[in-house]
Amino acid sequence: QxxxxxxxxxxxxxASHSSVDLEEIKKFQLLAHKWWDEEGEYAALHxxxxxxxxxxxxxxxxxxxxxxxGSPLSGVKILDVGCGGGLLSEPLARLGAxxxxxxxxxxxxxxADQHKSFDPVLAKRIQYKSSSLEEIVEESMETFDVIxxxxxxxxxxxxxxxxxxxxxxxxxxxxxxxxxINKTQLSYVLxxxxxxxxxxxxxxxxxxxxKFVPPEELEHLLESNGFSVKTVNGMLYNPLWGSWSWMExxxxxxxxxxxxxxAQGQSxxxxxxxxTDIQQCSATAGTA
Amino acid sequence: xxxxxxxxxxxxxxxxLASLWARPRPGPRAPLRGASVAAPSQPLYDVVVxxxxxxxxxxxxxxxxxxxxHDKKIALLEAGPRKEYDHMPDSYSNRVSSISPGSxxxxxxxxAWDHVCSLxxxxxxxxxxxxxxxxxxxxxxxxxxxxxxxxxxNDVIMSALTKQLDAVADRVEVFYRSRAIGYTWPLPSHSCxxxxxVQIELADGxxxxxxxxxxxxxxxSVVRKEAEIKNIEHQYDQSAVVATLHLSEATDNNVAWQxxxxxxxxALLPLSDTASSLVWSTSHEHxxxxxxxxxxxxxxSINSAFWSNINHSDFIDTAGALFRSAISLLKPSGTxxxxxxxxxxxxxxxxxAMFPLGMGHATEYVQHRVALIGDAAHRVHxxxxxxxxxxxxxxACLAHHLSAAxxxxxxxxxxxxxxxxxxxxxxxxxxxxxxxxxxxxxxxTRLAPLVLLRTWGLQATNALPPVKxxxxxx
Numbered sequence: 001q002x003x004x005x006x007x008x009x010x011x012x013x014x015a016s017h018s019s020v021d022l023e024e025i026k027k028f029q030l031l032a033h034k035w036w037d038e039e040g041e042y043a044a045l046h047x048x049x050x051x052x053x054x055x056x057x058x059x060x061x062x063x064x065x066x067x068x069x070g071s072p073l074s075g076v077k078i079l080d081v082g083c084g085g086g087l088l089s090e091p092l093a094r095l096g097a098x099x100x101x102x103x104x105x106x107x108x109x110x111x112a113d114q115h116k117s118f119d120p121v122l123a124k125r126i127q128y129k130s131s132s133l134e135e136i137v138e139e140s141m142e143t144f145d146v147i148x149x150x151x152x153x154x155x156x157x158x159x160x161x162x163x164x165x166x167x168x169x170x171x172x173x174x175x176x177x178x179x180x181i182n183k184t185q186l187s188y189v190l191x192x193x194x195x196x197x198x199x200x201x202x203x204x205x206x207x208x209x210x211k212f213v214p215p216e217e218l219e220h221l222l223e224s225n226g227f228s229v230k231t232v233n234g235m236l237y238n239p240l241w242g243s244w245s246w247m248e249x250x251x252x253x254x255x256x257x258x259x260x261x262x263a264q265g266q267s268x269x270x271x272x273x274x275x276t277d278i279q280q281c282s283a284t285a286g287t288a
Numbered sequence: 289x290x291x292x293x294x295x296x297x298x299x300x301x302x303x304x305l306a307s308l309w310a311r312p313r314p315g316p317r318a319p320l321r322g323a324s325v326a327a328p329s330q331p332l333y334d335v336v337v338x339x340x341x342x343x344x345x346x347x348x349x350x351x352x353x354x355x356x357x358h359d360k361k362i363a364l365l366e367a368g369p370r371k372e373y374d375h376m377p378d379s380y381s382n383r384v385s386s387i388s389p390g391s392x393x394x395x396x397x398x399x400a401w402d403h404v405c406s407l408x409x410x411x412x413x414x415x416x417x418x419x420x421x422x423x424x425x426x427x428x429x430x431x432x433x434x435x436x437x438x439x440x441x442n443d444v445i446m447s448a449l450t451k452q453l454d455a456v457a458d459r460v461e462v463f464y465r466s467r468a469i470g471y472t473w474p475l476p477s478h479s480c481x482x483x484x485x486v487q488i489e490l491a492d493g494x495x496x497x498x499x500x501x502x503x504x505x506x507x508x509s510v511v512r513k514e515a516e517i518k519n520i521e522h523q524y525d526q527s528a529v530v531a532t533l534h535l536s537e538a539t540d541n542n543v544a545w546q547x548x549x550x551x552x553x554x555a556l557l558p559l560s561d562t563a564s565s566l567v568w569s570t571s572h573e574h575x576x577x578x579x580x581x582x583x584x585x586x587x588x589s590i591n592s593a594f595w596s597n598i599n600h601s602d603f604i605d606t607a608g609a610l611f612r613s614a615i616s617l618l619k620p621s622g623t624x625x626x627x628x629x630x631x632x633x634x635x636x637x638x639x640x641a642m643f644p645l646g647m648g649h650a651t652e653y654v655q656h657r658v659a660l661i662g663d664a665a666h667r668v669h670x671x672x673x674x675x676x677x678x679x680x681x682x683x684a685c686l687a688h689h690l691s692a693a694x695x696x697x698x699x700x701x702x703x704x705x706x707x708x709x710x711x712x713x714x715x716x717x718x719x720x721x722x723x724x725x726x727x728x729x730x731x732x733t734r735l736a737p738l739v740l741l742r743t744w745g746l747q748a749t750n751a752l753p754p755v756k757x758x759x760x761x762x
Contacts, residue, residue: 038702047704053696069695070358091697096359118484120332 024155025105027205028084032107035085036115041203044237044244045087045151048179051235051244052150052255053091056177059231059257060146063175071096079144079169081133082152086112086126092148093125100144106130133165140169150179153218154211163225172262176227179235179255183212186251201239215250227258333363333461334700335690336488336498338468338511340366342385342442343662343679344504345449346395350687352456353398356694362460363496364453365488367467373447376407381441382530382639384557384565386544386673388437391680395448399455403448404440410558411435414543416627419731419746420550420593421604421739437673439544439557439565467491471501471514474657486657486701500701502659502686504679507648509664515655521648521667524728526552527575528645528670529568532636533590538562545629546671547594548731553671554593556629564630566590567670575642586640587632594629608743645669647725649718653710657701659686666717671731672724678717685712 031041038046061072068074074096080089083101085108093099093116103109109130116122129136147166156162166176181187188209195201219229235253236245334357337348348364351357387395387409395401413436418425453460472487485497503511512519533556535541541558552569559565568578568590578586648667653660662679689705698705730742 038704049698050696057695057697068358069355072695090699094697095695 021155021157027203028105029107031203032085032105032111035087035108035111042085042087043242044201045084047242048150048235048237048244049088049091051246052088052177052179053095055233055255055257056092056146056148057095059177060175073097076145077143078146078148079140081147081149081166082155083112083128084108086115086128088148088150089126089128090116090122093122097125097146099126101126101128102131102133102136103128104130104132133162133169137165137168142169142171144169144174145171146175146177148177150177151181153178153180153213154207156211159213159218160221160225163221163227167226167260170260172260174260176222176258176260177255178218178258179253180218181207181212181253182251183209183214184251187212190252195237199239201237215254215256218256222256222258226261228261229256229258231255231257330487330495330497332361332485333496333498334360335500335502336363336365336486336496337502337504338365338488339503339505339509339662339664340364340368340462340464341504341506341662342445342449342676343683344502345446345453346400346680347502347504347661347683347686348460348462349398349400349449349452349456350394350683351690352453352460354687354691354694356691357459360459360694363498364460364462365466365468365490366462366464368464370462370464371446371450373443373450376444376447379636379639380532380559380563380565381443382532382565382636382641383442384439384530384559385442385445385676386437386557387440387445388674388677388680389435390684391677392438394680394684395445398452400445400448400452403451404444407444407447408560409438409440409444410541410560411438412542412544412558415546416543416629417546417548417746419548419739419743420596421548421600421734421743425746437544439559441559463490466494468510471511473515498657499699500657500659500690502661503664504660504662505664507646507663507667509660511658512650512660512664515658517655517660518651519648520651521646523644523646524569524669525571526569526645526669527572527642529566529570529575529578529640529642531566531586531641532559532639533564533566533587533632534634534636535562535564536631536633539630541630543627543629544673545594547629549593550732550734552728553731554590555671555673556594556632557673564632566635568593569645569670572644579640579642583635583637586635590632595631604739604743607740611743647721649721653713654703654706656703659706659709661686665713666721668721669724669728671728672720674720674724678720681716682709682713685709 034041037043057072060076061067072095073092076097078089078092078097078099080086080092080099080101083089083103086101089099089101089112101109101112103112109128112126112128116126116128147170149162149166153159153162170176181191191202191212192207192209196204196206215232219232222229232250233255234247234250235255236247236249237243237253238245335351337344340348344364344366348362351360351362392401395404413434414427415436416425416427453462467490468488469491470489472489474484474486475482483497485499486501488496488498488501490496501511503509503515505511507521538561541561541564544555544557546553546555549570551571551574554568554570555566557565557567568575570578578589581589646667647669648663650660650665653665661682663675665682666678668675668678686709689709690700693700693702693705730738733739
């Protein structure tokens with residue numbers, strides 16, 4: 001098993017920090033071909049599109065001045081970090097965006113490439129790369145209008161570094177969208193015990209409660225790294241109908257929209273990214 | 289690398305866990321027929337509508353005019369040739385439809401209703417429905433004297449739809465003289481080798497691919513059969529005779545008349561102040577007789593059917609009268625004056641025709657990448673004047689869900705939103721089809737108990753505004 005994924009996982013750029021969490025990778029390796037079964041292991045992620053795509057779409061539309069409702073995200077460059085099989089990349093591309101999807105697991109990228117290949121419109125608009133976030137920072141400084149990191153930050157080793165890297169590849173006043181899980185007693189009971197062990201909504205072992213991120217912590221990290229948090233919304237999954245909805249309460253799942261400050265104001269402790277920062281930007285997205 | 293690809297696909301071919309919610313997928317024939325990996329030259333459409341009748345054309349036009357479909361590719365397949373509707377003949381066509389206000393709203397949502405109005409149509413304000421075996425009747429009319437519905441020739445509707453399709457020709461490609469002879473269904477979505485799209489083979493050998501196939505190909509739907517969707521169907525022992533009639537004298541012809549004879553209902557639908565359309569559902573033998581007889585006898589039969597009281601019995605008349613006086617005590621406004629239908633003077637030569645009647649209902653309206661609308665999904669007796677309105681209702685519902693799906697960037701063929709369409713429409717259609725079927729059976733008898741039941745039922749319904757309003761809003 002171990003030797004198998006030495007072949008498939010690219011070695012991290014810098015060995016000083018563990019970049020991609022290898023344990024995390026192993027979990028997703030086994031399910032790499034299950035992404036596109038809408039009623040299979042990833043069913044909850046498929047139905048999450050029903051709220052996360054409108055959330056991203058409407059937020060971007062409200063900040064834009066000219067758009068066409070037939071292709072609302074036309075001209076927008078999006079980076080989908082931890083894209084997995086491309087579940088979120090494809091709808092965003094259908095809405096007109098140019099999407100770059102990255103994931104450290106090659107099998108995921110293969111599945112994603114394979115799935116988009118049948119649709120010429122998607123094949124053109126989406127580029128997938130087997131890569132960690134840090135590996136694309138150098139060549140992608142301030143390249144993207146939007147970054148989405150959906151169900152990713154709870155798998156990441158060093159969250160602050162992850163956010164710093166996001167800031168570097170994002171254009172000034174670009175948007176960052178994150179969805180993740182709060183670290184509460186409720187999220188342990190419902191998110192791990194019920195969701196994984198009892199109901200099998202999420203494949204067992206996918207999540208570790210210790211790595212869940214409270215919104216206060218996420219907000220703090222974002223604000224101290226040049227972002228301005230605009231929206232925090234709670235999300236709720238109804239296992240009976242298999243559907244998601246918004247709610248006030250953020251004790252379980254939640255979504256965040258943050259905007260990178262304009263060219264003038266970098267409110268982080270370091271102004272320009274240093275050499276060590278780039279090399280240390282090794283807390284890449286795990287898989288999601 | 290291809291070796292890695294093969295390995296990955298090898299894993300993918302391990303059968304997935306069976307899901308409790310999985311519905312039976314169509315086509316064990318899927319990998320056997322046609323190319324399993326689509327040639328790149330086969331054009332890929334977002335939506336293909338099979339069947340270019342009123343419902344299929346309206347579906348294609350509705351999507352073509354939808355803002356969220358601006359960048360999508362739609363195709364409409366029609367087996368017949370393109371008809372030019374530039375000049376409406378002076379004489380009326382014998383195929384007409386009763387269009388409900390809801391259907392008119394749908395047609396105006398993509399600009400077709402204006403064309404209909406500029407051609408010709410006849411609004412009606414009132415509907416009188418009564419029994420041949422008793423005095424019972426029911427009158428429908430809206431309080432505000434608004435139009436209850438419109439009688440429109442099918443050719444007029446097709447002309448309007450063709451115009452609106454031409455207006456979005458950059459988005460909607462209409463293939464005339466193109467009959468689909470075979471469909472190849474995709475395997476479940478998580479398999480990776482074969483094409484995920486529906487493959488369509490046309491009679492002339494051309495092939496198309498689509499993300500969503502909409503079957504609007506009538507009650508003998510090929511799409512439904514090929515998708516192996518079970519259809520509950522029943523041939524009635526009746527045929528409908530249609531004709532264009534001229535009235536004895538010009539009148540404010542804004543009432544639709546229907547009388548339930550024991551052999552079947554006869555309806556007179558207004559076309560103009562001097563002309564009406566006949567829809568007479570009766571036994572096959574009687575229908576053939578009506579077609580064969582000379583014009584004068586035909587006209588006499590019609591007038592007799594509407595005016596004669598030969599089927600009344602004293603018993604029923606007395607019982608009915610008693611009930612009516614009871615109602616008028618309790619609810620003075622609950623009995624209405626029976627109007628007399630206009631008398632017919634002559635029939636348009638060549639306008640007599642007949643077609644057999646039946647009912648049908650598909651057990652499923654949707655499958656992965658397939659949806660049925662119109663008569664392909666449900667077929668109903670004309671006595672309720674609902675047939676095409678059900679189809680237009682299907683279109684309004686499906687277009688709404690597809691529009692939302694497109695705006696969410698969803699895969700258009702996904703069962704998730706298709707099932708929402710199915711649930712909404714089945715809920716609506718099943719009760720109406722069942723009620724129509726029940727009415728047809730109830731009114732096909734002379735047996736006193738049943739006549740009494742329906743007499744009292746009709747009289748009671750006429751006296752109860754809430755029930756009447758609900759019926760007319762359907």
